[in-house]
Amino acid sequence: MHGLINRSIQCFLRETFGAAFWQHVAQEARLGIDGFEAMLDYDDALSEAVIAAAGRLLDRSRDSLLEDMGTYLVTGTGDRGLRRLLRFGGPTFADFLHSLDEIPDRARLALPDIELPALEVVEHAGANLTLWCRFPLSGAGHVIVGLLRAMADDYGALCLVEHRGEVAGAEVVGVSLAAAAFAAPRPFDLAMPPV
Amino acid sequence: MLPALAPFPKGLTQAALDTLMPMHVALDAAGRVRATGPTIGRIVEAPFGAPFFDLFAIRRPEGIGDPATLRARAGERLFLRSRGAEGTFRGVAVADAEDGTLVNLSFGPGIIEAVRRYGLTEADFAATDLAIELLYVVEAKSMIMEELRTLNVRLRGAKNEAEQQARTDPLTGVRNRRAFDLALDEVLSGQGARPFGLMHVDLDFFKAVNDTLGHAAGDAVLRHVATVLTQETRTSDTVARIGGDEFMVLLPNVADRARLFEIAERVISQLSQPIDQSGKRCQVAASVGLWSSVGAQGPLLNTEILAQLDAALYAAKRQGRARACFAPDGYGSAWPSRP
Numbered sequence: 001m002h003g004l005i006n007r008s009i010q011c012f013l014r015e016t017f018g019a020a021f022w023q024h025v026a027q028e029a030r031l032g033i034d035g036f037e038a039m040l041d042y043d044d045a046l047s048e049a050v051i052a053a054a055g056r057l058l059d060r061s062r063d064s065l066l067e068d069m070g071t072y073l074v075t076g077t078g079d080r081g082l083r084r085l086l087r088f089g090g091p092t093f094a095d096f097l098h099s100l101d102e103i104p105d106r107a108r109l110a111l112p113d114i115e116l117p118a119l120e121v122v123e124h125a126g127a128n129l130t131l132w133c134r135f136p137l138s139g140a141g142h143v144i145v146g147l148l149r150a151m152a153d154d155y156g157a158l159c160l161v162e163h164r165g166e167v168a169g170a171e172v173v174g175v176s177l178a179a180a181a182f183a184a185p186r187p188f189d190l191a192m193p194p195v
Numbered sequence: 196m197l198p199a200l201a202p203f204p205k206g207l208t209q210a211a212l213d214t215l216m217p218m219h220v221a222l223d224a225a226g227r228v229r230a231t232g233p234t235i236g237r238i239v240e241a242p243f244g245a246p247f248f249d250l251f252a253i254r255r256p257e258g259i260g261d262p263a264t265l266r267a268r269a270g271e272r273l274f275l276r277s278r279g280a281e282g283t284f285r286g287v288a289v290a291d292a293e294d295g296t297l298v299n300l301s302f303g304p305g306i307i308e309a310v311r312r313y314g315l316t317e318a319d320f321a322a323t324d325l326a327i328e329l330l331y332v333v334e335a336k337s338m339i340m341e342e343l344r345t346l347n348v349r350l351r352g353a354k355n356e357a358e359q360q361a362r363t364d365p366l367t368g369v370r371n372r373r374a375f376d377l378a379l380d381e382v383l384s385g386q387g388a389r390p391f392g393l394m395h396v397d398l399d400f401f402k403a404v405n406d407t408l409g410h411a412a413g414d415a416v417l418r419h420v421a422t423v424l425t426q427e428t429r430t431s432d433t434v435a436r437i438g439g440d441e442f443m444v445l446l447p448n449v450a451d452r453a454r455l456f457e458i459a460e461r462v463i464s465q466l467s468q469p470i471d472q473s474g475k476r477c478q479v480a481a482s483v484g485l486w487s488s489v490g491a492q493g494p495l496l497n498t499e500i501l502a503q504l505d506a507a508l509y510a511a512k513r514q515g516r517a518r519a520c521f522a523p524d525g526y527g528s529a530w531p532s533r534p
Binding site for chain 2: 038039081084085090110189192
């Protein structure tokens, strides 16, 4: 799995639960390294081991931990992180939802070798849609749930996001948009904020 | 049945042009502004009727300064500069059906700066424009660059530390054999221009300390020796522990025999003071072999120098302990090593 994904897992655990906790996880997962490097590739088993070790040490279910990680990816990285890249998906939350199936292509514009969850967006009557999520890391759908809830907040939209289990090798995430403009959106400027 | 296929519609509405080309400028036959797209209208003040060439200068191709020439050069890639606003533009002109000209503009490489300066949003670009993708890639790449930059800083720190460790004797903190060999090679590669001296310090009675007082005491003695050697030399000198109880000091620009003797005597005198190690008295002494580049016949090989130094140390030991000696005349590479 790409180092950026592993590094995101590491940053989530370190920043949420502390540096000492991360060291504990690395030890428990028999990582053999202090931490992941963003631009190197790692065996998928290492990512699995880290997530399993963190769940054991925190006595938390894998699903809820992954969902928190999805939220962290949006809210935990300040004004220069993934949140900004996701806001390039469109000016409204509905635009953003429909841009989700472009995420792997978009990511490859910047990093040709990165593999991200493949998301297929299926629209239903009303403001409902279903996301079919396929990714080697099981539970990636829960990361998407946390991420979508945080992005809805970012856009000021009110919506219900839920994980509906696994069907034919894909994790299914349901999204019901209740109000597109429920609260003031967080500001987003196309121009990069100054360092 | 389908109706007969009509040719392309004669005119597009202004609203259609605004959607397709939000940065267009429509001119009449005299080159006056008839309409502007919404985005270029936000950036350049182009009132109805204003002459196009009062608003823009065409930098390339050269020689396009009037409406007729502009119409004649339809289809060519234009490089324009706004006379009133900041920034440069790419453009292309086409003739319209009413003897007028339609000029469509875009930002070129100045897009990042333009987005910042004019606070442009997704709505300012045509739906088919790849500008948003470009901005996205620039931002994603800068985040990656930032990651790589911090990685480089971490690696440089780790590299310096590893190099330092690779050259350091972990017990005493002075240089190790490898670092000494490198330092000697370096000073030899500049031979002639740079005189230097060497001291080979060998402890006497060290084994006795180790055997009777234990290894901890022995280690303390070695650390003490390293401290004394470091204090008695300059930071530009290389102090190295090259074996169990053997130290080597390389002194660039110190080749005067009397001066080397003096330093060696100070070291010997300090090391003959007993040291206290957890209440136990450790007594050692040091013998010093000396070598100077003065009078040496170049080019020098480090093996020859070390053999001469060895002979000097042997001579020092033969004179009784706690002495410093240069190699007797005639000692060289051919001389048998210490028995």
